[in-house]
């Protein structure tokens with residue numbers, strides 16, 4: 437998938453930007469606070485329906501306006517064109533458009549914009565809690581298994597219902613109904629995740645070897661309950677405890693990805709620089725798997741590449757992106773040295789005080 441055109445109105449410090457990116461590499465330069473991150477944030481928003489930065493959607497609306505709009509024309513690798521628009525107002529109204537029609541679910545537009553993000557905060561994927569790794573895994577499952585989203589929505593609804601019942605010390609018979617629902621949906625979810633992790637494992641180890649040749653990484657899935665039990669049996673076993681604490685303590689909502697080096701948790705043995713390279717490997721592996729499964733490519737958003745990777749690793753990262761034929765949007769304060777790392781010249785842009793201009797010379 438590639439963006440042929442991207443437009444935003446009243447988004448962060450931009451009154452408006454409207455441009456036609458390269459189908460491959462796009463480099464966005466500009467001083468601190470000029471609007472580079474905001475530009476890639478607009479693309480992320482189309483792929484996830486929310487920002488990757490803290491603060492709610494109101495922060496995204498230009499401070500002197502009351503709504504923002506982001507619009508793109510995307511083209512699949514089979515040359516199908518999708519026109520996607522998202523508008524949010526300060527009153528909380530959300531409008532989503534797909535090919536001129538109103539749609540109601542973010543997932544209906546998100547599945548057309550498969551976005552990978554690599555920023556200075558991405559190291560949290562390893563250092564942070566399991567929810568970030570679940571999000572990473574579920575991005576992949578969502579994009580390759582179309583049944584996943586509905587299953588996940590149904591599971592989370594049942595989980596909320598059961599937790600409400602547990603907190604309010606409700607009817608035991610109702611609890612066995614919700615346990616059965618969770619067990620049925622949860623087993624389906626975990627099967628999709630197991631298959632995904634099995635498939636992506638080789639991509640991850642190959643990509644990690646490229647960036648960290650001396651590290652022997654192992655990847656596994658913690659499914660969220662004792663693997664020797666069915667989810668129904670595990671939920672039964674934990675019922676007393678769950679009633680006492682008022683929430684469901686096991687299930688796929690507690691899953692995690694295990695990343696180990698010589699049997700030890702990667703975050704305990706790798707340096708901070710190595711952890712960044714591991715994150716780069718994970719994101720590129722996910723994109724490579726997506727390419728192979730979908731016969732289509734992801735869109736890569738990379739914020740502040742020079743602060744994240746040394747020059748040799750910037751070169752490796754860019755070589756990997758070029759190999760995957762991904763469309764990329766890469767920001768850097770000084771983008772000229774980064775441009776020289778590409779085999780094919782990237783399209784160059786410059787942002788100054790919320791005004792985007794294309795640069796004609798590298």
Ligand SMILES: Nc1ncnc2c1ncn2[C@@H]1O[C@H](COP(=O)(O)OP(=O)(O)OP(=O)(O)O)[C@@H](O)[C@H]1O
Nearest residue numbers: 448449468469470471472473474495496497498499
């Ligand atoms: N809702 C908003 N309305 C107007 N301006 C905003 C809004 N939100 C953030 N800004 C401003 O937009 C500017 C651009 O921020 P952004 O993070 O995109 O810059 P950047 O070029 O990535 O900077 P850096 O290189 O320092 O990371 C900042 O000056 C910020 O204060």
